[in-house]
Amino acid sequence: MDRLQQITLEECDAAYGQWLSYGGQAPRYGGRLSRHVKDGNKGIERLKFDNSAVAMNLWNFLLTEEERLREARSAGKKLIGTMKDLGTLPVMVYAHPGLVAFYPDGAWWIPCLMDENDRLLEVADQLGVDGTFCPVRAMLAAFVTGDHFPAPDMLICSVGATCDDFSAIAQRVEGLGNPILWWELPHRRALGHDETGIELPGGACAAKDQIDFVKDEMTRIIRVMADTVGASVTDDMIVHGISEANKVRACLAELRLTIFTADIAPLPALELLVAEMMAIHFCSDRDEVLVVLSGLLELVQQRVAAGVGYLGPDSVRVFWINPVADLRVMNMLEECGGRICGTEYLFTHALDQIPTHIPPREALARMALADPMAGAAQDRARRICADIKRFGSEAVIISRIPGASHCALEGVVIKETIRSIFDIPVVEIEVPPVSDTFQASLRTRLSALIEIAKGQRKRK
Amino acid sequence: MTSAPSTERSRKKVIYSSPYIPAEWIAAHGLEPNRMACLSYDRSLFVSAPVNVEAGVCPYMRGFINQASSDTRVQAIILTTTCDQMRRGADLISLYSHIPCFLMHVPASWETSGVNRLFLRELERLGEFLVSLGGVKPQPDELAATMRTYDEKRKKLMAQQGMVSGKDFAQKLACFAETGNVTDGREQYVPGEKCIPVGFIGSPLTGNHFDLFDVFSEYGASVAFNATETGERVLPARFDLRRLKDEPMHVLAESYFSSFPDIGERPNNRIFMWMKDRVRDHHVRGVVLIRYMWCDKWHAEAQRFRESLSVPLLDIEIDGEQIGERTRNRIQAFMEGLR
Ligand code: SF4
Ligand code: SF4
Numbered sequence: 001m002d003r004l005q006q007i008t009l010e011e012c013d014a015a016y017g018q019w020l021s022y023g024g025q026a027p028r029y030g031g032r033l034s035r036h037v038k039d040g041n042k043g044i045e046r047l048k049f050d051n052s053a054v055a056m057n058l059w060n061f062l063l064t065e066e067e068r069l070r071e072a073r074s075a076g077k078k079l080i081g082t083m084k085d086l087g088t089l090p091v092m093v094y095a096h097p098g099l100v101a102f103y104p105d106g107a108w109w110i111p112c113l114m115d116e117n118d119r120l121l122e123v124a125d126q127l128g129v130d131g132t133f134c135p136v137r138a139m140l141a142a143f144v145t146g147d148h149f150p151a152p153d154m155l156i157c158s159v160g161a162t163c164d165d166f167s168a169i170a171q172r173v174e175g176l177g178n179p180i181l182w183w184e185l186p187h188r189r190a191l192g193h194d195e196t197g198i199e200l201p202g203g204a205c206a207a208k209d210q211i212d213f214v215k216d217e218m219t220r221i222i223r224v225m226a227d228t229v230g231a232s233v234t235d236d237m238i239v240h241g242i243s244e245a246n247k248v249r250a251c252l253a254e255l256r257l258t259i260f261t262a263d264i265a266p267l268p269a270l271e272l273l274v275a276e277m278m279a280i281h282f283c284s285d286r287d288e289v290l291v292v293l294s295g296l297l298e299l300v301q302q303r304v305a306a307g308v309g310y311l312g313p314d315s316v317r318v319f320w321i322n323p324v325a326d327l328r329v330m331n332m333l334e335e336c337g338g339r340i341c342g343t344e345y346l347f348t349h350a351l352d353q354i355p356t357h358i359p360p361r362e363a364l365a366r367m368a369l370a371d372p373m374a375g376a377a378q379d380r381a382r383r384i385c386a387d388i389k390r391f392g393s394e395a396v397i398i399s400r401i402p403g404a405s406h407c408a409l410e411g412v413v414i415k416e417t418i419r420s421i422f423d424i425p426v427v428e429i430e431v432p433p434v435s436d437t438f439q440a441s442l443r444t445r446l447s448a449l450i451e452i453a454k455g456q457r458k459r460k
Numbered sequence: 461m462t463s464a465p466s467t468e469r470s471r472k473k474v475i476y477s478s479p480y481i482p483a484e485w486i487a488a489h490g491l492e493p494n495r496m497a498c499l500s501y502d503r504s505l506f507v508s509a510p511v512n513v514e515a516g517v518c519p520y521m522r523g524f525i526n527q528a529s530s531d532t533r534v535q536a537i538i539l540t541t542t543c544d545q546m547r548r549g550a551d552l553i554s555l556y557s558h559i560p561c562f563l564m565h566v567p568a569s570w571e572t573s574g575v576n577r578l579f580l581r582e583l584e585r586l587g588e589f590l591v592s593l594g595g596v597k598p599q600p601d602e603l604a605a606t607m608r609t610y611d612e613k614r615k616k617l618m619a620q621q622g623m624v625s626g627k628d629f630a631q632k633l634a635c636f637a638e639t640g641n642v643t644d645g646r647e648q649y650v651p652g653e654k655c656i657p658v659g660f661i662g663s664p665l666t667g668n669h670f671d672l673f674d675v676f677s678e679y680g681a682s683v684a685f686n687a688t689e690t691g692e693r694v695l696p697a698r699f700d701l702r703r704l705k706d707e708p709m710h711v712l713a714e715s716y717f718s719s720f721p722d723i724g725e726r727p728n729n730r731i732f733m734w735m736k737d738r739v740r741d742h743h744v745r746g747v748v749l750i751r752y753m754w755c756d757k758w759h760a761e762a763q764r765f766r767e768s769l770s771v772p773l774l775d776i777e778i779d780g781e782q783i784g785e786r787t788r789n790r791i792q793a794f795m796e797g798l799r
Contacts, residue, residue: 128763133756159568159726164544167568168760171728175764182569182726186578187541189565192588209581216574377551400516405756408516409548413555 006048081152087350095241164405188375201352214365238360264309265339317341319393381417476538479694489595495637626683627673651682662750679795
């Protein structure tokens with residue numbers, strides 16, 4: 001059995017050079033990762049990476065999104081900032097060849113990637129949006145500085161069953177002179193006694209009238225988009241868009257399943273998080289994202305077949321809930337002897353297949369309502385528990401997002417539900433965008449979790 | 461978790477906190493609406509639960525669900541989706557309490573006919589819930605009659621604005637929200653000549669927070685308007701009496717859904733325009749934003765209020781029940797600045 005080691009940025013550069021010298025074909029966004037440090041992404045100097053060329057493609061693809069958006073604009077495409085729904089509207093936007101969707105929400109990670117050199121959090125503070133808000137406050141600052149993404153041609157944001165942080169911050173974005181098309185995502189309500197619900201991708205149920213309502217909202221968005229940017233999205237286009245999105249989702253589903261069920265972890269937690277994030281809006285290139293993810297899947301399958309991976313078969317199988325604002329903490333998991341076997345990063349609905357047997361706007365409405373954040377925390381907890389069982393997770397990390405309006409209370413419900421079903425350790429941690437001062441205590445908590453899980457393994 | 465209710469009347473108490481819930485809709489079902497104003501700020505998250513979470517939890521939400529779920533006279537709790545904290549509060553109630561809880565979706569957007577219909581549909585669902593509690597679905601004329609009664613009471617209440625002190629009026633509003641009763645005005649209130657008029661805006665005022673009126677008065681202010689979430693800002697518009705007979709539900713939905721400006725609506729520019737008008741009409745010289753810790757909706761807009769209003773803004777963050785010494789000092793300094 002070969003054990004892989006994560007490598008530093010410097011080692012990545014060396015490995016990349018060697019790969020090229022052996023005839024490796026770099027994609028157009030390829031290159032040494034260290035070049036992104038020069039562009040300001042200083043935070044990546046502190047990360048450890050998977051040692052493969054395809055993982056470097058993944059990183060290069062992630063870190064060149066801004067360039068892609070600018071290229072798209074130069075090519076005459078309209079940029080649509082889709083906010084908050086995480087995964088649904090981009091399917092509709094990409095359905096039109098003249099449109100590109102992106103998530104301004106992605107500014108969440110900028111302070112970490114740039115090691116706070118961008119001073120976005122400071123700018124947000126000055127705007128009165130301080131550390132009692134979730135790290136998405138960096139988005140507000142990014143709109144003000146205008147340094148991180150081109151100004152979108154149109155902004156669309158879901159409201160209703162969304163978090164307070166985002167709703168409040170998006171409103172501030174609009175208050176600064178960036179008009180937003182608000183669309184309503186109702187709270188996915190419990191069904192009435194004699195009401196038949198419709199099962200959504202992911203297993204939750206929604207009332208038919210709510211699906212119809214969201215479908216009408218989709219229709220309204222299409223209409224306003226046509227008026228605002230002059231691009232009419234037809235149902236036929238959406239059908240094609242759904243089919244393309246489903247290819248990406250299928251690839252990710254296969255990737256996750258292969259990783260979670262492998263004897264030895266074939267990919268580090270960090271790269272899997274980055275790969276999952278691609279489902280949200282395809283990192284601004286729906287065709288290329290499939291190339292990147294397929295490459296990753298192929299690599300993972302080869303590693304599994306060869307019995308190659310990180311740590312050994314005794315590493316603890318951890319289920320991770322919520323994304324972390326400081327990506328270094330994902331590296332810490334392996335350093336403490338854990339591996340990822342199950343994830344719920346707030347956008348599981350973006351990983352599910354979009355139904356193709358129903359009219360396309362209804363399919364998107366169902367996807368929007370399947371958002372884990374749109375319903376009760378109990379629904380979210382149920383899905384998490386089903387996956388814990390499916391993947392045999394031995395420990396759970398609930399990573400609280402500092403300031404997030406939902407985390408404190410959702411964490412209680414999720415933890416209680418897991419504990420009522422499984423006899424596995426659950427730990428709650430809180431990870432700020434730059435976690436330097438918390439590194440030692442985070443490490444202690446993760447190590448303790450792994451130890452407890454190993455102890456329980458022996459007792460079983 | 462509740463013990464046996466003592467009287468038939470108390471058994472029918474339906475508790476809620478949101479101004480979007482029409483008291484007359486509950487009353488028309490034969491149940492007792494109670495927009496609870498007085499809260500206990502118990503530090504534990506939930507009276508009956510083995511959890512104690514403070515960071516990230518709005519003390520108002522915590523106080524509301526604590527008190528509502530531990531009051532033995534409560535038959536049901538209604539929450540709204542107007543903020544994420546309340547949505548999650550509903551999750552907790554269903555996890556830890558046996559009191560039936562209804563979570564009503566109040567649309568955040570307000571500019572389309574679709575969301576108006578959605579609100580109406582949510583009111584109908586609320587009606588179904590009230591029937592499940594033993595309430596009786598009212599006939600349209602019964603609903604219209606109840607609406608007329610409440611409309612008259614609100615008219616009587618509003619007639620007292622400016623006739624009684626800001627604190628008295630705020631307490632009258634709270635009393636009406638809680639009991640449906642309108643108390644008569646006392647002798648006419650005339651603010652001292654040297655009093656500096658200020659206006660309140662922000663989160664609901666509860667219990668000891670009414671002392672804020674006294675603190676401001678101590679430092680020479682009179683509160684000219686109360687645009688907090690328990691103040692006159694959130695009263696529904698008067699009902700369209702001509703349409704009441706034929707379509708009372710529509711009239712009810714319209715008055716409650718879109719008639720008052722709210723910080724959480726999207727877009728929320730109405731509340732900024734509304735505030736500008738109030739500041740001008742009441743000649744106030746300062747505005748006081750009162751908000752709870754962890755309440756993102758008000759917190760995020762503090763700076764925008766500061767920038768958009770023509771008068772200074774004092775931003776007060778309250779963490780619980782008491783008005784602390786630091787807050788008193790800030791009020792004093794603010795008032796000195798307005799002199
Ligand atoms: S992390 Fe949570 S609070 Fe922050 S934007 Fe996302 S869902 Fe909202
Ligand atoms: S004060 Fe703010 S956070 Fe608290 S319940 Fe009200 S709107 Fe929600």
